[in-house]
Amino acid sequence: MSIAISENDTNILLKTKNVLDEPVLDKYQLAGKITQTTLQYITSLINSCYHDSNKDENQLFSISQLCFLADLFMNQLLAKDFKGKTLEKGIAFPCSIDIDEIANGWSPELDDPLFIKEKNNDPDSENIPSGARSSIKNFLSIGDLIKITLGCQIDGYTSQITHTLCVYPTEINPESGLSQATGPLLGAKADAAAVAQIAKDVVVNLLASAASPEKLPENLKSVNPNGETKVTGHLLRKVVDHLIESYNCALVPGSKIRRIRRFLAGQNEGIVAEREFKGCVWYESNQENLLLAKSQQYQNDLNNNEGSNALALLQDSENAHEDKQKSAFIYDSAIATDDFVVYPGEVYLIDLKVVSLSDVQELGLVTVETLTEYSGSTSTGRNMTVRNSQFIRDYTQMKDLKLRTSRECLSKMDKQSVYPVKLTYLSDEYQKLIQSPIELNFQNINYIESQNVIVKDNLKSRMGMNEIIDNFLATSKPVQIVKYIPWDVIVNVANPDGVKSIDAVNPTLPGFEIPLPKLNISALKLKSLLKNSRTIPLPVAREACTVAITDSLTYKLTHAEPIYLQSKYELNPNSPLTQGIYQLVELSKDSRFGIKIRNVKPLSEKAVKSKVPDLSE
Amino acid sequence: MPSKNSINRPKQLANNAKRQQRAHKKAIFRKEYGLNSLNSAVRGARARVDYSTQLEIYKNEYKPLEVHHGRLTNLLSSKSLSTKRAQKIARNLKYIEKRKYLKEQLKLEKNNGNPNVNTFSTDISVLPSTKVKDNTLKPVEAVKCYINEVISNNKQPSFNSGFIGNQGTLLGKATF
Numbered sequence: 001m002s003i004a005i006s007e008n009d010t011n012i013l014l015k016t017k018n019v020l021d022e023p024v025l026d027k028y029q030l031a032g033k034i035t036q037t038t039l040q041y042i043t044s045l046i047n048s049c050y051h052d053s054n055k056d057e058n059q060l061f062s063i064s065q066l067c068f069l070a071d072l073f074m075n076q077l078l079a080k081d082f083k084g085k086t087l088e089k090g091i092a093f094p095c096s097i098d099i100d101e102i103a104n105g106w107s108p109e110l111d112d113p114l115f116i117k118e119k120n121n122d123p124d125s126e127n128i129p130s131g132a133r134s135s136i137k138n139f140l141s142i143g144d145l146i147k148i149t150l151g152c153q154i155d156g157y158t159s160q161i162t163h164t165l166c167v168y169p170t171e172i173n174p175e176s177g178l179s180q181a182t183g184p185l186l187g188a189k190a191d192a193a194a195v196a197q198i199a200k201d202v203v204v205n206l207l208a209s210a211a212s213p214e215k216l217p218e219n220l221k222s223v224n225p226n227g228e229t230k231v232t233g234h235l236l237r238k239v240v241d242h243l244i245e246s247y248n249c250a251l252v253p254g255s256k257i258r259r260i261r262r263f264l265a266g267q268n269e270g271i272v273a274e275r276e277f278k279g280c281v282w283y284e285s286n287q288e289n290l291l292l293a294k295s296q297q298y299q300n301d302l303n304n305n306e307g308s309n310a311l312a313l314l315q316d317s318e319n320a321h322e323d324k325q326k327s328a329f330i331y332d333s334a335i336a337t338d339d340f341v342v343y344p345g346e347v348y349l350i351d352l353k354v355v356s357l358s359d360v361q362e363l364g365l366v367t368v369e370t371l372t373e374y375s376g377s378t379s380t381g382r383n384m385t386v387r388n389s390q391f392i393r394d395y396t397q398m399k400d401l402k403l404r405t406s407r408e409c410l411s412k413m414d415k416q417s418v419y420p421v422k423l424t425y426l427s428d429e430y431q432k433l434i435q436s437p438i439e440l441n442f443q444n445i446n447y448i449e450s451q452n453v454i455v456k457d458n459l460k461s462r463m464g465m466n467e468i469i470d471n472f473l474a475t476s477k478p479v480q481i482v483k484y485i486p487w488d489v490i491v492n493v494a495n496p497d498g499v500k501s502i503d504a505v506n507p508t509l510p511g512f513e514i515p516l517p518k519l520n521i522s523a524l525k526l527k528s529l530l531k532n533s534r535t536i537p538l539p540v541a542r543e544a545c546t547v548a549i550t551d552s553l554t555y556k557l558t559h560a561e562p563i564y565l566q567s568k569y570e571l572n573p574n575s576p577l578t579q580g581i582y583q584l585v586e587l588s589k590d591s592r593f594g595i596k597i598r599n600v601k602p603l604s605e606k607a608v609k610s611k612v613p614d615l616s617e
Numbered sequence: 618m619p620s621k622n623s624i625n626r627p628k629q630l631a632n633n634a635k636r637q638q639r640a641h642k643k644a645i646f647r648k649e650y651g652l653n654s655l656n657s658a659v660r661g662a663r664a665r666v667d668y669s670t671q672l673e674i675y676k677n678e679y680k681p682l683e684v685h686h687g688r689l690t691n692l693l694s695s696k697s698l699s700t701k702r703a704q705k706i707a708r709n710l711k712y713i714e715k716r717k718y719l720k721e722q723l724k725l726e727k728n729n730g731n732p733n734v735n736t737f738s739t740d741i742s743v744l745p746s747t748k749v750k751d752n753t754l755k756p757v758e759a760v761k762c763y764i765n766e767v768i769s770n771n772k773q774p775s776f777n778s779g780f781i782g783n784q785g786t787l788l789g790k791a792t793f
Contacts, residue, residue: 248779564789
C-alpha cells in the first residue's frame with residue numbers, strides 16, 4: 001500500500017530537502033557527533049564496570065540498564081540543540097547490545113530481564129549458545145563479542161554507528177597502574193571483527209573517492225564493467241567480497257552499503273518499499289552465486305559455446321525470476337541492483353555483518369533466524385524466547401482502538417517519529433529525566449526511583465502496544481541470530497513445492513523474498529532447515545558508519561577505533577585487487593593530493609556539560 | 618427462521634437462490650479472468666475452450682493471474698499438481714501423439730490409393746514408440762550437481778579460503 005502524495009511535495013521531500021548544503025551538512029554532523037559521544041559514553045560505562053578489576057561485582061550495570069542509560073544520554077544531548085525550532089529530532093536507532101550470535105535487535109526494556117529469565121531454560125545448560133547465555137543472564141561475560149548499535153536523527157538527517165567490542169580479561173599495567181587487556185582477541189571472533197573493521201574503512205575510502213574518481217587506482221577501475229572511472233555498485237561488491245574472502249569469512253544476509261536520505265535511513269527496511277533504492281545488499285542468493293562460481297563444471301558449461309541444456313534452462317529461469325521480481329512490485333526502483341554510481345552530494349550508510357568460517361567443518365550457508373516469543377519453547381532447547389522491544393509505527397494504517405491505554409499509547413507514539421520506539425520513550429517519567437542535567441560521574445548514576453516508575457509505565461504501555469500490534473498499526477523490529485546450515489543439508493532437502501511459498505513475516509528488501517532462487521528454496525523451507533541438528537549458531541561482528549560525500553570533502557560522521565585483536569589472516573599482497581586497495585589507502589593518507597576525508601569528532605566534555613551546542617570543527 | 622429440517626422450510630426457494638448465487642460467483646470469476654471472450658482486450662486473457670490449469674502446470678507454462686489494484690499481475694501461486702494427475706496427463710499426451718500418428722498414416726494410405734484403408738491396423742502395440750525420453754537435467758537438478766561437485770571437492774579440512782601470510786593482522790591497543 002502506498003500513500004498518495006502530490007508530485008510537488010514528493011520533489012520537496014525527496015529532492016530539495018536532500019541537497020547536501022551547509023545547514024543540512026551541519027545537521028548531519030551534529031547527529032554524527034551526538035552518536036559518537038553516546039558510543040564513547042556507553043563504552044566507558046562498560047569499561048568502568050567490566051574492565052575495572054577494582055569494581056565491586058554487585059555494582060555492574062546490566063545490559064538493559066546500559067541500553068537505558070545510553071538512550072537517556074543521547075536524548076539529553078539531543079534536547080540541547082534546536083530548542084525553539086519545530087523540527088523533529090530524536091533517537092533513530094535505540095541502543096542495542098547484541099552478543100555473539102545475535103545479529104541485531106537486542107535492546108531489552110528495564111522490565112524485560114525478569115520475563116526473559118522466566119520464559120527461558122537455565123542459561124547455564126549446555127545447549128544454549130554463548131550469546132543467548134549472556135543475554136538471558138542480562139550481564140556481559142568475558143570473551144563476549146558485543147555489537148553496540150546507536151543512531152540519532154536531527155530533522156530526519158540520520159547518523160548510525162555500530163561498533164564491535166569485546167569483554168577482555170584484565171590485568172594491571174605495572175607502569176601506568178591502569179587495567180589493560182591481558183592479550184589480544186584471537187580466533188574466529190578476531191578474524192570477523194578485523195575484517196569488518198578493515199572492510200568498513202576501505203569502503204569509506206572508496207565512497208570518498210566518488211568525489212574525484214580519476215584518482216581511483218587502475219586495479220580498482222578495471223573491476224568496473226567497462227573499466228569506467230566511477231565508483232559503482234559492482235566495484236563496492238567486488239572489493240568487499242575480496243576482503244571478506246581473504247579472512248575466510250562470510251557476510252551475513254542483510255549486510256548493505258546503501259544511500260540514505262532524509263527520514264529514509266533503512267529503519268523500515270522490509271516494511272516500507274523505498275522508491276529509488278540505491279545500494280549494494282548481500283543476501284543468501286549472493287552466497288549461492290559465489291558457491292556456484294567455484295564449481296568447475298559450471299564454469300566449463302558457461303565457457304562452452306553450446307552450453308548444456310540445463311544451463312540454458314537455468315538462465316531462462318533466472319530471467320523469469322527477475323521478471324517476477326519486477327512484476328510483483330509497481331515500483332521497480334525499489335529493487336536493489338549493483339548498477340548504480342556513487343555521486344558526491346549523497347550520504348551513505350555502510351553496515352557490514354561478518355561471521356568467520358574458521359571453526360566450521362563443512363561448506364555451508366550463513367543465514368539469519370528470527371527469534372520470537374515462542375522460539376525458546378522447542379524440544380531442542382537450543383534457542384531462546386525473546387520479547388521484541390522496538391516498535392515502528394506504520395502510518396499507512398488507521399484504526400479506532402478499543403482500549404484507552406492503546407489510544408494513549410498510540411497518540412504518544414505518533415508524537416515520536418518514523419523511527420523505532422521503545423516503550424520507555426513513551427513514559428512521562430522518562431521525558432522528565434531527559435530535561436534533567438547530564439550526569440557524567442558513573443558512581444552517581446542512580447535512577448532507581450525513576451526506573452521503578454518507568455517499569456510501571458511500561459507495563460501499561462505494553463498492554464496498549466499489544467492491541468496496536470494486533471491491528472497492524474505498528475510492527476516490531478525482530479531479534480535475529482546468525483546460523484550456519486551445511487549445503488549438504490540444503491541440497492538434499494525434499495522440496496516438492498519449490499519457491500511457491502513466501503514468508504510474509506520475513507523483513508527482506510523487495511525482490512529478495514526468495515533466499516535461494518537457483519535451488520528453488522523458499523524462505524519458509526530455509527526456516528524449517530534451521531531446526532536441523534547440523535545447523536550451528538556463529539558469532540558475528542558488525543561495523544556500521546555513515547558517510548556524507550561532498551565535492552570537496554567527505555565527512556565520516558561516525559567513527560570508532562578498532563579493538564585489540566590478532567587474526568592469523570591477512571590480505572594477499574600478490575592479488576591485483578589488494579594492491580589497488582593498498583594504493584587507495586595510501587591516497588586517503590595523502591592530505592594534499594589524495595582523497596580528503598574528515599572524521600567528525602565527538603563532542604568535548606565541556607560541550608556535553610554546557611548548555612549550548614558545539615558546532616566547532 | 619425455520620430450522621434446516623423443519624417441514625415448512627421453503628426448500629426450493631433457498632436451493633434456487635443458492636444455485637443462482639453460485640452461478641453468479643462463477644460468472645464474476647470468469648469475467649475477471651477474461652475467460653468469457655476469445656478476443657478479450659485484457660492482457661493475458663485465455664479462451665475457456667482449450668484452457669487447463671493442470672496441463673499448464675505440467676508443461677511448466679502456468680502463469681497465475683491476479684487482479685491487483687485493477688491490473689493483471691503475475692504472482693506466485695499455491696496451485697500444485699498431484700503425482701496421479703501428472704501420470705494421467707502424461708498418459709493422455711502419449712495417446713494424443715499416437716492418435717496424430719495414426720491419422721497421418723491413414724491419410725498417407727488413402728493418398729496411395731490403398732483399398733484396404735478401412736482395415737488399416739489400429740493396434741497400438743505395433744506402432745513405433747512416440748515417447749521422447751527427456752535426458753536433460755532440470756535447472757534445479759543441474760544446480761544441485763554443481764553444488765555437490767563443490768562440496769565433494771572441499772571435503773578436506775583445508776577448504777579454508779583465507780590467505781595466511783607471515784604476519785597476520787594486529788589491530789588496536791591493549792588499554793581501554
